[in-house]
Amino acid sequence: MPLLEVKIPPMGESISSGILAKWHVADGDVVKKDQPLFELETDKITSEGTAEAAGKITLKAAAGDEVKIGQVVASIDSDGTAAASSAPAAAAPAASAAKSAEQSPAVRRLAAETGIDPASVAGTGKAGRATKGDMLAASAKATEATAAPAPVPPAAKAPVAPASPQSALPTPQSSSPASRQTRRKMSPLRAKIAQRLVAAQHEAAMLTTFNEVDMSAVMALRAKYQDDFVKKNGLKLGFMSFFTKAVVHALKEVPGVNAQINGDSIVENHYYDIGVAVSTEKGLMVPVIRNCDTLGMADIEKAIGDAAKRARESKITLADLEGGVFTITNGGIFGSMLSTPIINPPQSAILGLHAINDRPIALNGQVVIRPMMYLALSYDHRLVDGKEAVTFLVKVKQAIEDPTRLLLAI
Template sequence: MSSEVKIPSLGESISSGVLAKWHVADGDTVKSGQALFELETDKITQEGVAEADGVISLKVAEGDEVKIGEVIAVIAEGAAAPAKDDSEDDAVAGSGDPGPDSAAKSTAVSPAVRRVAEETGIDPAGVEGTGKDGRVTKGDMLSAAKAAESAKSQKPASAPAPAAPKAEVKTQKSSSGEAKQTRKKMTPLRAKIADRLVQAQHQAAMLTTFNEVDMSGVMALRKKYQDAFVKKNGFKLGFMSFFTKAVVHALKEVPGVNAIIDGNEIVQNHYYDIGVAVSTDKGLMVPVVRDCDQLSLAGIESSIAEVAKRARDSKITLADLEGGVFTITNGGIFGSMLSTPILNAPQSAILGLHAINDRPIAVDGQVVIRPMMYLALSYDHRLVDGKEAVTFLVKVKQAIEDPARLLLDL
C-alpha cells in the first residue's frame, strides 16, 4: 500500500510554488508527521509533512516548480529502508537466481545505486558488479562514471563538444580562482517582495515625516517592572508593545491614517490589526497582530513573538499576513539611525523605528544626555494630509515619552 505526497492547497491566490528543500532523501524511512519538504511561494514558505509511515520515493528535485495538488513523492507504507553495509549497501537487491543477470540488475537496485544512475545517466544493467553474487555496488557505478568521463576527455579535438547543461548557479572567477560573482534564480517570495515595493512607490504619493522621541520614560518603566513582568508572563517586556499601543492610540486620535484608497473610494477602518515587519532568511514578512486595541502589553508581546517565530520557522500562513491596517518596522535592531520606510500596500502609512542612542538635548533650558530614537512615518499623501501625518507622529511621541498617557487614553 502506498500514500501519495501532494502539494497542499495554501489559498485561492496560490496556484504553484518552488520546492525549495527536501528534508529527506530518496529511499529514507519516514514517520507520520515528519517534515518532508519546504515549499516556497510568492507569499509564504510552508513545510509539508508525511501522512503515513514508510519508505519515501521522491518524484521531483529541489528547485523544481510544482503545482498545487501535484504528486511530488510516494510513501510505501509498512516498508523499511534497507540496512546499510559498507560492502553491500549499494548492491543490486536481486531476487531468485542471484547470478549477474542484467535484467535482474536493472529492475532492483539500491537507493544509492539508483541516485548515482540518475545523476550520471549510467544504466546499472551495463555495469559489471563486484559485490556479492555479482551485484552492482555504488563503487562500481562511480568507477563506471569515472571511466565514461575519461573516455569523453580523450575524444579527438575535431569532435563537436556536447552542449553544456544550463546551470542553476553561475559563478565568475577571478585570476586567483576565487569567485567574483555568483548568479542564482530569484525565489518567488523575493520576486514578489521586489514587485510589491516597486508598485508601492509607483502607485502612491509617498512622503515621509520625521520626529525624535526620548525613550527615558519607557526604559525606566521597563527597568522598574521587568523582573515582575518576567515572573508573571515568562518573557521580557520589549519596546514593540509600547509602540504598538502608541500607534493604536494615534490611529484613534487621527482616524484618517487608518484608511485606504480603493479605486475612487476611501475605505475607513474601524479595527486595529497591526502588522509587524519580521526579517527572515527568505525575506521580509509582515505578520499581523489582531485586535491590538483589546490586548494588554503582555498580550501584544506574546502575539508578536509567536507570529515572528512562525515566520522564521516557515510556518506562517496567508491568514497571518492578511488584513493589517498599519505596519511597524524596526530597523533599529540592526543599528539603523534613520530611514524612509516603504508603504505596505494597500495600507496608507508605516512607522519606522530606529536605534536608540544617547544624545545631548535641551530640557528645561539645560543640556542633558538622553536615550533618543528617530521616528519616521511614511504615508500616502493622496489620502493623508501633512497635518494629519505630523499630528499622528506627535501622538506617538507623546505616548512613548509619557507612557501614563496610554493608561489614561490621553
C-alpha cells in the same frame, strides 16, 4: 498497503504554484509521521510539507522545480520501513546518489561540467550538502593538483639570475568568471516583495515625516517591572508592545491614517490589526497581530514572538499576513539610524523605528544626555495630509515619552 502520495498542499485561493525550495529528506529515507519533508516557496509565503504516515519515501521532484498545487512530489511506502532498516550496507550507495540528486541546480551543473561527485565533497551547506562555493573550491583544488609541475631535485636546479625590477612584480592570477560571482534564481517570495515595493512607489504619493522620541520613560518602566513581568508571563517586556499600543492610540486620535484607497473610494477602518515586519532568510514578512486595541502588553508580546517564530520557521500561513491596517518596522535592531520605510499596500502609512543612541538634547534650558530614537512615518499623501501625519507621529511620541497616556487614553 498502497503507496501514500505526497502532494503539494493548498496554500490559498490566489496561490496555484510554487518552487520546491529544498528537501529535508533524501530519496529512500525512512521518515516518521509528521516529519518535515520539504520547503515550498510561493510568491506570498514559505511553508513546510510534512509526512502523513511513516515509511520509506521515494522522491518524484527535485529541489528547485516549479510545482503546482496538488502535484505529487513523492510517495511513502509504509511497508518499506522494515526493509530499509534491514539493509544498511546496500543503502549507502543509494544515499550517496540521493545526496547528489538533492543538490541545487547550480551544484548539479558544476558536477556535470567537472565530473566531481557532490557527495564526495565536504559540504558546508545544510545537513552537510555541498554548495556551489564548495564545488568551485573542489574544482580549483583538482585543477591545481593536475597542473602542478613535478618538483625539481636540488642537484638539477640551474643558477638563479638576479631578478630585475620588472620581473619582481607579482603576476596577476587569472580567475574564471564563475569564481567571481554567484548567480541564483530569485525566489517567488523575493520577486513578489520586489514587485509590491516598486508598485507602492509608483502608485502612492509617498512622503515621509520624521520626529525623535526620548526612550527614558519606557526604559525606566521596563527596568522597574521586567522581573515581575517575566515571572508572571514567562517572557520579557519589549519595546514593540509599547509602540503597538502607541500606534493604536494614535490611530484613534487621527482616524484619517486608519484608511485606505480602493479605486475612487476611501475605505475607513474601525479595527486595529497591526502588521509587524519580520526579517527572515527568505525575505521580509509582515504577520498581522489582530485586535491590538483589546490586547494587553503581555498578549501583544506573545503574539509578536509567536508570529516571528513561525515566519522564520516557514510555518506562517497566508491568513496570518492578510488584513492589516498599519505596519511597524524596526530597522533599529540592525543598527539603522534613519530610513524612509515603504508603505505596505493597501495600507496608507507605516512607522519606522530606529536604533536607540545616547545623544545630547536641550531639556529645560540644560544640555542632558538621553536615549533617543528617530521615528519615521511614511504615508500616502493622496489620502493623508501633512497635518494628520505630523499629528499622528506626535501622538506616538507623546505616548512613548509618557506611557501613562496609554493607560489614561489621552
